Amino acid sequence: MMEEEALTEQPKQEEIVSKAKNQKRATAQIRQEMKSDGAVFLEFDAPEMTSDRWINEWRAMEKYGFLITTPLSCIIPYKYYWQSFDKGDKLKGHIRSMHFFKNKDPDRTRRVNQHGWPCEEQVSHLCHNPDCVNPMHLHIEMKWQNWKRTYCGFAGSCDCGMVPSCVKTYTNSSTFHQSRTLENDPSKINILCAVLSNAYPFKLRPKNFYDVEDQKAAARKKRKQKERKHEEESVKKKKKQAKLQ
Numbered sequence: 001m002m003e004e005e006a007l008t009e010q011p012k013q014e015e016i017v018s019k020a021k022n023q024k025r026a027t028a029q030i031r032q033e034m035k036s037d038g039a040v041f042l043e044f045d046a047p048e049m050t051s052d053r054w055i056n057e058w059r060a061m062e063k064y065g066f067l068i069t070t071p072l073s074c075i076i077p078y079k080y081y082w083q084s085f086d087k088g089d090k091l092k093g094h095i096r097s098m099h100f101f102k103n104k105d106p107d108r109t110r111r112v113n114q115h116g117w118p119c120e121e122q123v124s125h126l127c128h129n130p131d132c133v134n135p136m137h138l139h140i141e142m143k144w145q146n147w148k149r150t151y152c153g154f155a156g157s158c159d160c161g162m163v164p165s166c167v168k169t170y171t172n173s174s175t176f177h178q179s180r181t182l183e184n185d186p187s188k189i190n191i192l193c194a195v196l197s198n199a200y201p202f203k204l205r206p207k208n209f210y211d212v213e214d215q216k217a218a219a220r221k222k223r224k225q226k227e228r229k230h231e232e233e234s235v236k237k238k239k240k241q242a243k244l245q
């Protein structure tokens with residue numbers, strides 16, 4: 001699926017990295033924010049073939065929780081990993097998903113076919129939500145094939161002719177985020193995600209699963225601040241004493 005934003009010039013790599021560094025925040029704070037938006041914590045089983053590096057990359061995103069839409073069960077990570085959020089991490093959620101679940105990376109080598117059509121590989125969203133990381137909604141195909149899905153389904157069902165067919169008709173990313181409905185009820189998540197969990201098993205963690213870890217981190221932060229303050233004061237004291245002598 002092509003986004004019109006994708007046609008404009010992309011920000012430079014260094015720009016993205018520096019922006020990402022500037023907005024680094026505590027895990028607990030992000031998790032709290034995600035929770036208040038209605039996030040749930042899914043912990044997926046790591047597929048056997050997947051490398052530790054790709055597992056770690058997925059876990060780094062997974063720990064913040066996911067927003068799950070109904071009825072299609074799009075899985076939306078923390079905004080930092082959205083494809084449609086240019087200030088976020090440069091390794092986007094759908095690529096992490098492709099790595100983790102399918103042990104695949106699109107071959108981005110630029111090439112064209114006999115008609116001059118772009119044939120480098122991309123990760124297509126069958127749900128037309130560029131921020132979704134549900135592996136059932138992702139498919140690697142050539143750029144021209146991905147673009148052919150754009151504006152699919154004006155009359156209400158997939159009419160782009162692509163295989164596999166789209167699971168939803170086209171909307172752009174902002175329309176999607178405005179019109180989406182989230183499933184916040186944990187007891188309904190397992191039913192909503194039954195097909196997904198058959199293919200890619202996960203554990204649904206309770207909402208307070210990370211609370212102890214987050215409280216410990218907050219206590220550690222407080223202790224460090226206290227220690228720093230204490231150190232600063234003793235330095236001041238020593239300076240004062242040295243002046244008096």
Ligand SMILES: [Zn+2]
Pocket residue numbers: 073074075127128129132133134137
């Ligand atoms: Zn989706």
Ligand SMILES: [Zn+2]
Pocket residue numbers: 149152153158159160161162165166
């Ligand atoms: Zn379609």
